[in-house]
Amino acid sequence: MNDMTVKHHLTDDLLMAYSAGDLPEAVNLIVATHISLCDECRASLDAYDAVGGAVLDTCDTAMLSPGSLDAVLNMIHAQDSAVTDRPTPASRNDSILPAPLADYVAGGLENVKWRPVGMGVKQAVLPTSSEASARLLYIPAGTAIPDHGHTGIELTLVLKGAFQDDDGYFARGDIEIASEDVHHTPVADISEDCICLAVTDAPLKFKGLVPRIAQPFLGI
Amino acid sequence: MISADALLSDCDPTPVANGLKMRDSKDDTRAGSRILNDGMHNDVALWVDDMCRIRDNRDEGAFIKVFQHFGPRVKAFLMKTGMDAALAEECAQEVLVTVWNKAHLYDASRASPSTWIFTIARNKKIDVLRKQRRPEPEDLPWGPEAEPDQEDVLGLQQESAQLGRALRDLPEKQRELIEKAYFGDLSHSEIAEQTGLPLGTIKSRIRLALERLRHSLK
Numbered sequence: 001m002n003d004m005t006v007k008h009h010l011t012d013d014l015l016m017a018y019s020a021g022d023l024p025e026a027v028n029l030i031v032a033t034h035i036s037l038c039d040e041c042r043a044s045l046d047a048y049d050a051v052g053g054a055v056l057d058t059c060d061t062a063m064l065s066p067g068s069l070d071a072v073l074n075m076i077h078a079q080d081s082a083v084t085d086r087p088t089p090a091s092r093n094d095s096i097l098p099a100p101l102a103d104y105v106a107g108g109l110e111n112v113k114w115r116p117v118g119m120g121v122k123q124a125v126l127p128t129s130s131e132a133s134a135r136l137l138y139i140p141a142g143t144a145i146p147d148h149g150h151t152g153i154e155l156t157l158v159l160k161g162a163f164q165d166d167d168g169y170f171a172r173g174d175i176e177i178a179s180e181d182v183h184h185t186p187v188a189d190i191s192e193d194c195i196c197l198a199v200t201d202a203p204l205k206f207k208g209l210v211p212r213i214a215q216p217f218l219g220i
Numbered sequence: 221m222i223s224a225d226a227l228l229s230d231c232d233p234t235p236v237a238n239g240l241k242m243r244d245s246k247d248d249t250r251a252g253s254r255i256l257n258d259g260m261h262n263d264v265a266l267w268v269d270d271m272c273r274i275r276d277n278r279d280e281g282a283f284i285k286v287f288q289h290f291g292p293r294v295k296a297f298l299m300k301t302g303m304d305a306a307l308a309e310e311c312a313q314e315v316l317v318t319v320w321n322k323a324h325l326y327d328a329s330r331a332s333p334s335t336w337i338f339t340i341a342r343n344k345k346i347d348v349l350r351k352q353r354r355p356e357p358e359d360l361p362w363g364p365e366a367e368p369d370q371e372d373v374l375g376l377q378q379e380s381a382q383l384g385r386a387l388r389d390l391p392e393k394q395r396e397l398i399e400k401a402y403f404g405d406l407s408h409s410e411i412a413e414q415t416g417l418p419l420g421t422i423k424s425r426i427r428l429a430l431e432r433l434r435h436s437l438k
Contacts, residue, residue: 020402021342021354029355036358045357046330050380052342053335054387055402058395061292062299065309069287072313073280076320099358129352 006038008174015041019048024131029100030155030175030199036098037173096160096195104128105136109195112136119143132201139163139188139196154178154200156186161194163187264377264384267333275323286333287316294341300403301345311348315341329368332380 010018010031017023018031035042094108104126105112114122114136122138139145141161155177156163162171165186170176178184188194270286273279295312299305318340326336346354387395 016401019342021346021350025350025352025355028352032355032357042357046335049331049339050335050383051387051398052338052402053332053380054384055399056290056293056297056338056341057334057384058388059293059300059399060296062296062305062308064291064295064312068291068309068313069284072287072291072316073284075313075317076283079317079321100355103355129350 005171006040006173008168008170008176009038010034010041010044010175011177012044014177015044016048016051019045019052024129024201026126026128026132026134026199027155027201029104029126029128029134030157030197032100033098033159033197034157034173034175036100101159101197104134114138121145132199134197134199137194137196137198139186139194141188141193142190144185144187154198156199157197159195159197161192162189163194163196164189264332264334264381265374268328268373268377271323271326271333271336272328274320275326278323283320286319286337290319290334290337291316294337297338297341297403298345300399302349303345307348311344312341315344318344327368329372329376332376334384335380 014023014027014031018028023031035045094102096109097105102108105124112124114124116122120140120143124136126134126136128134136159137145139161145163155175156170157175158170158172160172162169163186164170165176165184167176167178167184169189170186171189176186267286267289270279270282273282274286291312294315295305295308298308298311303311315337319337322340326333331339343354346352387398390398
């Protein structure tokens, strides 16, 4: 499922923060989804996890309470007698949604509850903690998403099709990381409809009246 | 003492590159000897061996060693991320139970035992402190038949040891910076660049292993 053509990657900051476990759930989701499609970033993550392991190795120790070992041995004994072969996860053969994302839409693309937001664009907000929000966007081929800036960071990962904006051409697996100062108008490639996962950690600021009115409905 | 199974297993630590063989009849006291001069690589190899014995043989003796070494480290790690001692104790116990229960997922060609245990402790932290799910990347489609390459296992051990040494040798301030990043003080920017940790080799090794794996699956 990994085509080795990913050109736009996660930053080291995001990879390290994901490894450390410091990101909001929605950001974790987009990081995990990108890594599912990108061996380069998977290898980077493993390297950052290795740093975490080295930190664990070299950090201080805190004495465990005296009954700790017995408690743990009791727990593993109690469980071992109950352990059966763990159920294999339901096969997810969704060719568009990698596993971490499929988990958030109860299986596959066909289960996404799309809501129209105008101009043929549809979205589905995913259930994550409120520090940041994650949504799937469906953008018909050739359609432009309104020009917008944002107060926080906006991450956009392409799952199907492609889009183009000032920062370049983004196809499946590519992630665009737009910081506060970026105003951009992504346009979906004409060849096919585009599906993206978009994560924002603060409301978007749309330029122009109509998008501003639309914003409360978009919920972004 | 080396069981026949351990000799046959893919992660028998004996054939290390420098030819040193540390595992012997003094096995049970070796925790103290793991500090010996350039023993770090051997240390990693020994922990790998213990993890594999837990995984393959459900070896409780090996588990107790892992518990005694990593338990206090996991507890300290969790306390630094903001848990009080009682909660950290409870969570550290659960982390070690997870080590036992998920040992079948341990892959010596992808993570050293400390790395693997770190990821379990980190997930516990997210679960308990942030009360969130943690989306994880999709597993690579390697089945049980895909035995890890012995060269990858050894290479990863060497690089993990190298990384550990590099971390230990960092100037105090830089090491603190990294620890803070992993303990959740949100200061990761450009840490890798500032500290010059040798992430390049470990990254390219993992990358190569992934490529080889992908080829073998075609």
